[in-house]
Amino acid sequence: MTDVDQLSSSLQRIRLQSSSKLDNQQQVSATLLAIEETLKEQGSTLSPTAYFAALSTLLEQQGGNNSGIIYAVLYLLAVVLPGVPAAVLRAKHTVVLKCLGPIVTEPDTATPTLRAALVCLAVLLRSLDAGAWVEPAIKQALQALLLLAVDPRPKVRKDSLEQVSALLGTSPAASDRPSPPAVLAGRTALQLLKDCARVSEAQMTIRVLALVRHLTPAWTSTTLTPLYRALLALPDVGNTNVGVAVFSTFEHLLARSAAGLDATQSQTVLAHLARIKPAATDAAAVAAWYRCVTQGLIAYTARNPATCLGNLVDMFDSLFEDLQMGERPAVHALVTDALLTLTRECLPHALPHLPGPAGDVPALVQLRDTLVTGTTYRYRDTLDRVFAVQAAAFRALGPHSAPLLDPVLRGVADLRMQTDFTFKTEADTVLRAALSAVGPAHFLEVLPLNLDPVAAARQQGASGDHVGRAWLLPLLKDGLRQAPLAYFVGTLLPLADRLAEVAGDFETKGRDMEAKIYHTLQHQVWALLSAFCRTPAAVPTAFTQEFAERLSDVLYGEPELRPIVCNALQTLVRRLRRGAELGEDDDDDVDEEGKAHDVASDAGVASDNDDSDNEESGRRAGRRGTKSATTHADESPVSPDVARAGIAHLSGFAANYLSVLFNVYSTLPMGGRGFVLDAITTLLEITPVADVQSTFTKVQELMAPELAGLTTPGVENPALTDMALTMLDLTQVMAPYVDLAAFPTFPDQIITLVTLQSHPAAQKKGYKLLYNLLQRARASGPVTPAGVLSEATQA
Template identity: 25%
Template sequence: FPKIFDILTQLWLSEKSEVVNSATHAMDVLLKDALATACSSPGTVEQNRSKLEKCFNTVQLGLGYQYSTVWQQVLHIVKVMFEIAGLNCSDMLLGLLKSLAELRDSYKFSYNNELEHAIGAAIRSMGPEIVLNVVSLKKDNGDLNIDRSWLLPVLKENIKISTLEYFVKGILPLALYCHRRSVQLAESNDGIGAHSSELLYLQLWNLLPCFCNHPTDIKNSFKTIAKILGTAISDKKELRLAVMASLRRLIASAKENENVDDLQELTRFDKNYLPILFNVYTTKPIGTDEEGQRLAALDTIKLYLTIAKPELNQQLFSHAIDRLNSSSDDPEDHFIKESILDLIRALVPYQSSENVDILYKQCVHNLPDIKNNKEQKKAYRILEEICASESQGCKEFVKN
C-alpha cells in the first residue's frame, strides 16, 4: 500500500484535473476497501503498523504548500482517513491533526469548510478529548484561545461519545472564564467585547447536551456536576434549555443502554431536580423565550417522572393538590391553576387508585360547572389521561 499511496500523491501534482480526480477516487476506494480492514481492530493495527504509518504520513505530505491547489481533494482523503482509522489508530494521526490546526490558524486559508469536516470526522471517531489535546481550545495560561472558537460549532455537531468528566474538567472552566471576562468587559464599558465573551460562554455550555449522549461515566461523574446543573436551571435562564436537554439525554441514554447503575444514579437526584423543574413550569413567563423554557421543563418533568421514586411522585401529587386547593378563582391565580393541572396530568400514571379517586372528586367530578374554559379543557385532559393510562392505579380506579 505505501508505494501505491506514494504514486497517487505524486499524481495530485498533475496539471490535469481528471488525473487529480482519479487519484483522489483511487485513494478513497483503497482507504475504504483495503485500509479499513487493517484498521478494524487493535490486533490488525499492530500487525500492519509500519505500513499504516507510511500511508498516513504520505497523505499528510499533501498538506504541504506544493499541494495547495488540490487541498480540497487532500482534505476529503484526510476526512475518510479519520473515519476509518480514528478509532484504533489515533496515536498515528496526531501529527496530522496538528498540521490541520496550523493550516486553519494560518492567514487567509481558503478551505475552512473542508478542513472542519475533516476535524469533525476526527472528533466522531477519536472522541473530543484526543482531538482537543492536540487542537487545544486553551492558551498556555489556561484562558480560552479566541482564535480557536471556530472549533465550538464543529464540536457541537460531531461529539458522539464522551464523558461527563471531560466536560467538567475540560469545557466548564473555559465557560466560567468567558463569563467572568464578559462581566469584566461590561464593567469597563466594552459592550462588544462583553457580548462576544457572553456568546462564547453560551456556546461552551451548549456543548453539554452532546456530552450527555451515551456518556460512559454517568454513575461515577454525574454527582460532580449535578448541583451545578440544578443551580443553572433555577438561576441562569440563558442556560436552562441546554441543561434540561442534557438531563433528558442522560435519562434517555441510560434507558436505551438498560444501565441500572446509571438510572439509579439519576434517580438519586429526583428530589433535587423535580421541584426546581416544577417551579420553572409554574412561573409565569415573560416573552417567548421563557415560554419555550416552560415547555422544555414540562418535557423534562415527564421523562424524569418515569424514573423517579414512587414515594416522591406521591409527595409531588399531594403537594400539587394542596396548591390547587389554596388557589382562588381570582384571574391572577388562573395561570398557576392551569399549570398545576398540567403537572397533575403528568403525575396521574404514577398514582395509587386512592389518589386518582381524590383527583377525580376534586377536578373531574364537577367538570360541567367549571367556568374557566382553559381550566375545563385541562380537567378533560386529566379525565382522558385517567381513562387511557395503562398504570395499575388508573386501571383499578376505572374498573371500580
C-alpha cells in the same frame, strides 16, 4: 405463466403467421402446421416430446443443407426444446448434435439459422450429466459454441455469450472443483488469449476478453495464474479499447472470482498493473485502470489481511500523487474515488493485525507522511479532495489515529484558520472526523481552545501553542461522538466558569463588547453538555453531588442556560433507559424536540393556554440555541448493566430536580416553558414511585384552592388562573406515574374541570387528563369515562 402455457402461446403465435408477408415466417408456420397434421393423423398427443421427435426426424432428413426448411425446423426446435424432459434429450443428443455440428461450424450459415441452432445446442448441452462430457462430440460442440462467442457478427456473439453463461451457471459440478464444461471453457478461452498475444488483432482481443469475463465459474486457483499471465502479456494494452477491455476484465475477475491468488501472485499482478498505467490523456483507459487497481487491492487485502498493509500503502502513495495540481480534473475525480475506496474498504482489514502501536508501524507512518503532504502547495487546487481522503483516513483508523495523525490534524487546522481560505467546510469535515476518532480530550490537547485571556497573557512570549480557537466550539457541538461526561465536568465546566468570570470582569470595567463575547463563549461551552450525555458510560463517577448541585444552581439562577441543562438531562435519561431496556431505537435522542414533545403529549399535556401553536412555538424558542446536533446513529449504546447502574445513581437526584423544575416552571411565562415540562416528563421516568406519589400529593394540595378560585362566580384573577393552569400541567405529566386510588378527590377535580365552561383553557386540560386516564385503562378491556373515574377512587 407456466412452461406449458408459454409453449402453447408461442406455437399459437407461429400458427397465425401463415399469412405473414415475410417468407421465413410463412415457412415456419407452414412447417408447424404440417407437423401437427401428421401427429394428429398418427394419433399422437401434441406434447413437447412429440414435437421434438418429429422435428429431429425432419432435421435428420435434411442433412446439412442450409435451406429454408432447416431454418424453420431449427426455429421450432428452439421453441419446443426447453419443454422436453432432460432424459429424452440425453437419449437423442447424439443424433441432434450430429445434425447441428455442420450448421454451427459452417462460416456461411445464415445468421437467423445460426442463432436458432445456438439455442438448440445450448439446451442440449445443459441437459447432459457430468459423465457425458467425456464424449468428443460433446466437447467439440462446446468449443463451437465458444468460438461463436468471439464471432465478428454482434448478434451471434451476444447470443453465444448468453448461452455460455447459462450453461456454466446450470451445469453439474462437484463442490471442490469446477464442472467439466467450465474446465473445457477455461482451457479454450486461455488458448484464445495466447493466440491473441501472438497475433496482435485488437478487435479479436476485445471479443476474447468479453468471453473471459463471461466464464467466471471456469476460473479456479490453478487457472487464474496462467490467465492473469496471459492477460498481462497482451501486446495491445496501449490501444485504448484493448486497454479498457483488459482492465475491465481484471476488475471483473478480481471482484467475482471465487478463487483467489496467494499473496505473492497478487503482489506480482498489482505491480505489473502499476507499470502499465495509461496516460492521463486516455480518459477511458485510465478510468478503467483505476477501477481495476482498486478492485485488485480490495481482493488482496480481504484475502491477506495480515500482510497487506505495506503494499496497500505503497499503492496509496502512488495514487495520491495524482491529486497534485496539473493533472486533469477528471483524473482528480477518479483518484479521489480510488483513494476513498482503499481507505474505507482496505485499510480496516489490516488494523487488527498491527504488530504494535500505530505510531510504531512503518507503513502507517508512511501513510501519515503522505497525508501530511496533501496540505502543501502542490495540492492547493485539490484540497477539497485531499480533505475528503484525510477525513476517510481518520474514520478508518479510529482510535489508531492518535497520536499517529496529529500532524495531519494540525495542518488542517492551520489552513482552516486562514482568513481567505476557500475550503473551510471541507476542512471542518476532517476536523469532525478526527474528533470522532480520537475523542475530545486528545483533540483539544492537539488543538487547545486557548480561550482564557489571563492565561494567554501569562504565557505570552513563552514557547507553545497560544492560538485562540473559539471557532472550534460549534464544530465540537456537531462532531462529538462517545464523549465521556467526566471530561466535561472536569475540564470544560471549569473553562465555562472561567469564561464567566472574565465576562464579569469586563462588565465591571464597562467593556460591554468584550463581556458579551465571553458570555457567548461561556454559553457555547455549556451547549456541549448534551453531546457529552449521549454515551453515559460512567454516570456514577462523573455525575457527582457537586455537579448535580451545580446544574440545580444553573436552573435557578441562569435562565439563558436552562434549556441547555434541561436538554442534557433528557438526553442522559433517555440514553440510560435505552441501554437498560435494549428495546428502543438508537436514533431518537435529542434533537430532543420531537420525542420530548411526543412524550409530553402522550401524558396529556398540551398548551398552557387556548392557543396550542403559541405554546409549541415557545418550546422551539426555548430550545433554539441548544438543540443538540443531528442524531448520531454511530453512538455505541451502553451495556444494560452500566445503564441500570447509571439510572440507579441518577434517580437519587431526580426528586430534587423535579422540585427545582416545578419551581422554575411556575415562574416562567406561558408559551415559553414547554422545554421545562419536557424535562420534568423525562425525569419522572426514573424518579422513585414514593417520591412521585409524595410530590403529586403536594401538587394536589396546591391545586385544590386554585380550582376553587376558578369556580367562584364573579372572580376574575389572571394570576390565579395562571397558577391553576400550571398546577394542571404538572398534574397531567405526573398522573401516569402515580396510584390515583390514593387520591379520592381526584375524580371530582376532573369533573369540575370538564364542566368549567367559563375557563376554556382549564376545561381543555381537564378533557386531556380524562383522555389520559382512558388510555391507561384501555389495556384492561373496554372502558368508559364513568368507569374510569369510579375505579380511580377504589383502593
